[in-house]
Amino acid sequence: MPPHTHTPPPEGVPPLHGEPLPLEFVNTVFPVRGVLTDGFRTPDHLAWWLRSCRGSLVTPLPDDAVDSLSAVDVQSFVMLRDASRRLIDAFVNLHEADSWDVAHLNRAITMDRCWPLLCWNAGERPVAVHVTTAAPLIAVQSEIAHATLLLLTGSSGVEPKACTAPGCVFFFDHARSRREWCSTGCGNRARAARHYARRHHHRDY
Ligand SMILES: [Zn+2]
Structure with a gap:
């Protein structure tokens, strides 16, 4: 059994949602007490995420x-994640995409x-x-980028x-359940x- 199996995850790893790979990838930016935090801060953080999501990869x-x-x-990975995140955000909010993100x-x-x-x-x-023709870490980025294109x-x-x-800043697959929330x-x-807003609205009148 590899030694990392019993290694606890580094502090501040991104939450896993069980979403399709491109959404799981862009959901690695998450709020901690109201402040957006990058889940890929160090090689250890990214290694933990890749091991956790390895089952979703063909590579x-x-x-x-x-x-x-x-x-x-x-x-x-962070540059690809940020470009993918802006593209998905532009798509769901009906904005124009930045041409740099499309090119990236x-x-x-x-x-x-x-x-x-x-x-x-x-x-x-x-x-x-x-x-594949590329080294594994390059091939993984290519696979995630391709999955984002298909999405x-x-x-x-x-x-x-x-x-x-x-x-909340997360994206989720609306096709799997018609809910309005990620969790x-x-x-x-x-x-x-x-409920709170309704109660305060009634108190105002
Ligand atoms: Zn949410």
């Missing part, structure tokens, strides 16, 4: 690639070429083995929506805020 991501993450890798996403997609190969094992179900163009079946709870906690807070 094989070996432990040694995650263990060798550098500050430059973090910067690269397209550049990230082209950093890798990936294709499946049929692998036939005697007596077992054939499986697809994914081959924005409507090809993935995901309907991104911004949570409407007060102070039960946000739903409760939004209902409490509405």
